[in-house]
Amino acid sequence: MDMKKLAAGNWKMNGTRAALAEVDGLGSDRVEVLICPPATLIAPLADRGSRVLVGGQDCDARAEGAHTGDIAAAQLLDAGASHVILGHSERRADHGETDAQVAAKAVAAHQAGLVTIICVGETEAQRDAGETLAVIAAQLAGSVPDCATATNTVVAYEPVWAIGTGRTADASQIAEVHGAMRQTLAARFADADGMRLLYGGSVKAGNAAEIFAIPNVDGALVGGASLKAADFSPIIAALEAAQ
Numbered sequence: 563m564d565m566k567k568l569a570a571g572n573w574k575m576n577g578t579r580a581a582l583a584e585v586d587g588l589g590s591d592r593v594e595v596l597i598c599p600p601a602t603l604i605a606p607l608a609d610r611g612s613r614v615l616v617g618g619q620d621c622d623a624r625a626e627g628a629h630t631g632d633i634a635a636a637q638l639l640d641a642g643a644s645h646v647i648l649g650h651s652e653r654r655a656d657h658g659e660t661d662a663q664v665a666a667k668a669v670a671a672h673q674a675g676l677v678t679i680i681c682v683g684e685t686e687a688q689r690d691a692g693e694t695l696a697v698i699a700a701q702l703a704g705s706v707p708d709c710a711t712a713t714n715t716v717v718a719y720e721p722v723w724a725i726g727t728g729r730t731a732d733a734s735q736i737a738e739v740h741g742a743m744r745q746t747l748a749a750r751f752a753d754a755d756g757m758r759l760l761y762g763g764s765v766k767a768g769n770a771a772e773i774f775a776i777p778n779v780d781g782a783l784v785g786g787a788s789l790k791a792a793d794f795s796p797i798i799a800a801l802e803a804a805q
C-alpha cells in the first residue's frame with residue numbers, strides 16, 4: 563500500500579475563529595495536509611470547505627457519558643474531523659497521560675473511524691542517559707494498540723527537547739530513531755512498511771527539506787510553523803518535492 567506523505571499542523575491551544583483564514587489557501591494533490599486546531603475550531607474549519615483534512619488534538623477513551631469537559635472520538639468525527647493526535651508529550655506532561663491511556667484512546671478513535679497520530683519522544687535527560695531507543699520502544703509497545711494498521715495509524719516522533727525550542731534533532735538522530743521505530747513496528751504489524759512516521763519538533767521552512775530527505779520520514783507534525791500559511795506552505799511544498 564502506498565500511503566501519501568502527511569504534513570500535519572498542531573495548533574495546540576492557539577487560535578480563535580479569526581485564525582481560520584490562514585487555512586484557506588492550503589492544500590495539496592500530492593500529499594495529505596491536516597490541521598488540528600483547538601476543539602472549538604474543528605467544526606468551523608471543517609464547514610469552511612477548505613482542502614485540508616481536519617483533526618482533533620485528543621479524545622477520550624470512553625464513548626459517552628458523565629465526563630465533563632471531555633470529548634468522545636465519535637464527537638470529533640461528527641464535527642468533521644478525520645484524524646486525532648494522541649499522546650502528545652504536552653498531554654503526557656500536563657495531564658499525566660500514560661501509555662495505557664493513550665492506547666485505550668487509540669482503540670476508541672479507531673472504533674469511531676478516526677486515523678490516530680500517536681506521539682512518542684524522549685526527554686533531554688533520557689537522551690543524555692542513552693535511553694532514547696529504549697524509551698521510544700516502550701512508548702510504542704504501550705501506546706500503539708493491536709488494532710493499528712497503516713491505514714488507521716500514524717506515528718509521530720517528537721523529541722520533547724526539540725518541541726517549541728528552536729532545536730531540531732539532527733539528521734543522524736532522526737534517522738536512527740525512525741529506523742528503530744520502523745523495525746519495532748514491523749515486529750508487530752504486517753503492514754508496518756506503509757505506516758507513516760512523522761518527525762516533529764521545531765520543523766520550519768528552513769529545515770524541512772533536509773528532514774524530509776531522511777529515510778523513514780514520511781512527513782511532519784508541525785506546531786508553531788503551522789499557525790501561519792506563510793510558514794506552513796513552504797513546509798508542504800518541501801514535502802511535495804520530497805516525493
Ligand SMILES: O=C(CO)COP(=O)(O)O
Pocket residue numbers: 572650720724725726727728762763764765783784785786787
Ligand atoms: O509539538 C509539536 C507538534 O505537535 C512541535 O511543535 P513546534 O513545531 O512548535 O516545535
